[in-house]
Structures are given as C-alpha cells and as structure tokens.
Amino acid sequence: MSNTSKALGYESVDAFLEECLREKPPEEVKKFYANWAANYDKEVKEIEYNGPELFAKSFIKLNVPQNVKIIDIAAGTGTLGEKLNAMGYKYIDALDGTPEMLDIARKKNVYRNFYQFFLGCGYESPIKDGTYDVAMWSGAFGQGHIPYTAFHEIIAMVKQGGLVCWLFEYPTEQNDEENFKSVMDDLTDNGKWKAIQDPVCLDEYLNHNSGMFYAMKKL
Numbered sequence: 592m593s594n595t596s597k598a599l600g601y602e603s604v605d606a607f608l609e610e611c612l613r614e615k616p617p618e619e620v621k622k623f624y625a626n627w628a629a630n631y632d633k634e635v636k637e638i639e640y641n642g643p644e645l646f647a648k649s650f651i652k653l654n655v656p657q658n659v660k661i662i663d664i665a666a667g668t669g670t671l672g673e674k675l676n677a678m679g680y681k682y683i684d685a686l687d688g689t690p691e692m693l694d695i696a697r698k699k700n701v702y703r704n705f706y707q708f709f710l711g712c713g714y715e716s717p718i719k720d721g722t723y724d725v726a727m728w729s730g731a732f733g734q735g736h737i738p739y740t741a742f743h744e745i746i747a748m749v750k751q752g753g754l755v756c757w758l759f760e761y762p763t764e765q766n767d768e769e770n771f772k773s774v775m776d777d778l779t780d781n782g783k784w785k786a787i788q789d790p791v792c793l794d795e796y797l798n799h800n801s802g803m804f805y806a807m808k809k810l
C-alpha cells in the first residue's frame with residue numbers, strides 16, 4: 592500500500608484511483624486535490640503516473656518552436672510546466688481549479704500567469720479568445736476532472752492554426768467513450784480542428800496502463 596493511499600485514508604492504490612477518477616462536482620474535486628497538493632509531487636510516482644514525462648517526449652516530436660505561448664490546463668503542481676521549461680519553452684501560463692495545487696506550481700518559477708477556475712463547469716473563463724499558440728494538458732481529462740465538453744472553451748483560447756494537445760487514459764466505460772468520440776467528431780465535422788497525426792498509444796502512463804496522446808490543429 593502506498594503512502595498516498597494511507598495518508599489520504601484509502602485502503603489501496605486502486606481505491607485511491609477509483610476516488611480520484613470518480614465523477615464528482617468541482618467542489619469535491621477541489622477538496623480532493625487540496626488535501627493531496629503538499630504531497631502530490633512525491634506521491635504521484637507511487638501510483639506509477641508518468642504523464643508529464645510521456646507528454647513531453649511526444650510533444651517534442653512535433654517540433655513546435657520554443658517561443659510559442661502555451662497554456663498548461665489543469666497544471667496542478669506544475670509537473671508538466673517543469674518538463675516544458677527544461678525543454679526551452681519559456682512562455683507558459685497555468686490554469687487549474689485547485690488553489691493549493693497552483694500554490695505549489697508558483698514556487699517552481701516556470702509559469703508566467705496563473706488562472707484559477709474549473710474549466711468546463713459553467714464558470715466564465717478569464718482567458719481571452721485566441722491568446723495561445725498551444726493548449727495542453729496531461730492527466731486531467733474525463734471523469735472527476737475536465738469534462739470532454741470543455742473542448743469548446745479550450746479551442747477558443749487557442750489562435751487559429753494553433754495546437755490542442757493532450758495525454759490521457761482512453762475512456763474505458765462505454766458511455767464515456769461515446770461522449771468523448773461524439774464531441775471529437777462534432778468538432779472535426781464542423782471544421783473546428785483537424786488531427787495533425789494519429790493518436791499515439793504510450794505505455795506505462797498510469798498504474799501500468801497506457802495513455803493516448805492527441806495533437807489537433809485549430810482551423
């Protein structure tokens with residue numbers, strides 16, 4: 592049993608992950624991550640989460656210039672921002688719903704601006720349309736996190752020709768997969784974006800399960 596599951600009162604890693612990935616309202620998500628924030632960076636390794644590393648390795652293959660403006664969505668404690676900063680990307684902003692997670696991210700000095708709100712949950716976004724060249728996120732999509740319908744808000748933040756990239760565990764429940772596919776297809780069919788490559792399956796994303804990396808271009 593990991594320290595994470597013990598410290599937060601869960602019997603096992605599986606029970607902890609089940610709670611983490613359970614559909615819940617933003618206030619509960621906020622409480623969950625507020626409790627975890629101080630130990631997130633250390634303990635996330637214990638649940639075998641390799642999202643930021645795998646995202647960075649896939650993103651670098653896209654050859655995106657280093658001077659682009661990036662929004663790291665659901666940035667949490669800044670684990671992805673650190674990787675990108677080390678790769679030479681210096682204009683990165685952070686968005687997350689949990690203030691305690693962003694407080695840790697602030698200390699890392701890899702982000703310029705911070706936005707604290709829950710995306711896709713009916714709150715008005717303070718981010719102006721067309722601000723970023725790239726919107727990205729790792730490990731925060733689907734149940735208990737960013738709803739798939741938030742694609743609309745995310746695309747709005749990005750400039751025309753900009754990229755929307757994410758890495759997540761592909762939905763396992765049929766309903767959830769259907770929701771994901773239907774929002775993706777709707778955006779493609781309506782000419783909002785197109786894939787710049789096929790989704791890439793990456794091993795050892797979370798708890799020995801694989802993840803999928805997507806890269807879409809806003810049209």
Ligand SMILES: C[S@@+](CC[C@H](N)C(=O)[O-])C[C@H]1O[C@@H](n2cnc3c(N)ncnc32)[C@H](O)[C@@H]1O
Nearest residue numbers: 665667670688689692709710729730731736737
């Ligand atoms: C597992 S952490 C991921 C952090 C980081 N991206 C990483 O890969 O380590 C999930 C983060 O998503 C945030 N989050 C969950 N739902 C959100 C939403 N709808 N809008 C903004 N942030 C959200 C949580 O506050 C938490 O910090």
